[in-house]
Amino acid sequence: GAVVSQHPSRVICKSGTSVKIECRSLDFQATTMFWYRQFPKQSLMLMATSNEGSKATYEQGVEKDKFLINHASLTLSTLTVTSAHPEDSSFYICSAPAGYIQYFGAGTRLSVL
Amino acid sequence: QKEVEQDPGPLSVPEGAIVSLNCTYSNSAFQYFMWYRQYSRKGPELLMYTYSSGNKEDGRFTAQVDKSSKYISLFIRDSQPSDSATYLCAMSSQETDKLIFGTGTRLQVFP
Numbered sequence: 001g002a003v004v005s006q007h008p009s010r011v012i013c014k015s016g017t018s019v020k021i022e023c024r025s026l027d028f029q030a031t032t033m034f035w036y037r038q039f040p041k042q043s044l045m046l047m048a049t050s051n052e053g054s055k056a057t058y059e060q061g062v063e064k065d066k067f068l069i070n071h072a073s074l075t076l077s078t079l080t081v082t083s084a085h086p087e088d089s090s091f092y093i094c095s096a097p098a099g100y101i102q103y104f105g106a107g108t109r110l111s112v113l
Numbered sequence: 114q115k116e117v118e119q120d121p122g123p124l125s126v127p128e129g130a131i132v133s134l135n136c137t138y139s140n141s142a143f144q145y146f147m148w149y150r151q152y153s154r155k156g157p158e159l160l161m162y163t164y165s166s167g168n169k170e171d172g173r174f175t176a177q178v179d180k181s182s183k184y185i186s187l188f189i190r191d192s193q194p195s196d197s198a199t200y201l202c203a204m205s206s207q208e209t210d211k212l213i214f215g216t217g218t219r220l221q222v223f224p
Contacts, residue, residue, distance in 0.1 A: 001159060032210055043201065043216045044157070093156050097210045100145045100164070102203075104156040 002028050002098040006105025013084055014113055021079045021108045023094030029074035030096035035067070038091045038107075050077040084112045116140050119202055119215025128224050132189040136202035136215045139183065143204040143213070146178050148187045151199045151217070160200075161187065192222045 003026040013019050023033055031052045036044040048069055049057040056069035066088075068080040077096075081088055089112045095102040119136045126132055134148075144165055149157035161176040163169045163185075169176045175188040185204075189196055202215040 043214045107156040
């Protein structure tokens with residue numbers, strides 16, 4: 001199957017700093033990518049849809065100024081958590097569709113101290 | 114009512130058992146159905162996918178879709194301790210790439 005690479009897998013940062021997470025489709029192009037957030041023992045919550053060459057589409061309740069998304073190429077989308085606070089600590093996962101099937105990255109565990 | 118309903122479990126079975134995981138849904142526009150396996154602190158891994166109704170088999174795994182009942186199933190034969198994970202059903206329609214997930218079922222297979 002298709003491969004989606006997500007980096008970093010783990011990040012610990014101080015409150016007030018910004019953190020960038022990268023999501024790459026390695027063997028296919030993706031005009032759309034998705035960013036999810038997952039709390040312990042819960043399912044994935046869609047945060048936003050990343051669109052290559054245009055603005056991201058955010059789900060209701062997700063702060064677009066807090067979670068900046070850039071999709072500058074057909075294989076790379078980035079999520080930047082700006083001015084991170086402890087409540088932003090979570091597991092962030094990206095996915096990219098190949099046909100109607102979505103392939104997921106390995107996830108990034110963010111811990112904000 | 115949620116668009117996709119899935120029993121969260123946990124489901125605990127002995128090694129070698131046949132496991133049945135199920136989801137129901139309400140949106141008749143769903144046509145693409147997927148099962149993902151997620152180990153703790155990892156991203157979801159695609160297990161099976163089907164389009165529309167029918168059965169699909171891959172090794173120890175069988176996926177079934179019954180669109181008339183809006184019901185999908187994943188069967189795991191000869192379950193192994195390494196199958197212990199959370200299993201997520203997901204589905205989408207032709208209108209959108211967005212996946213709608215079930216809550217996930219935690220499965221534990223004990224030796």
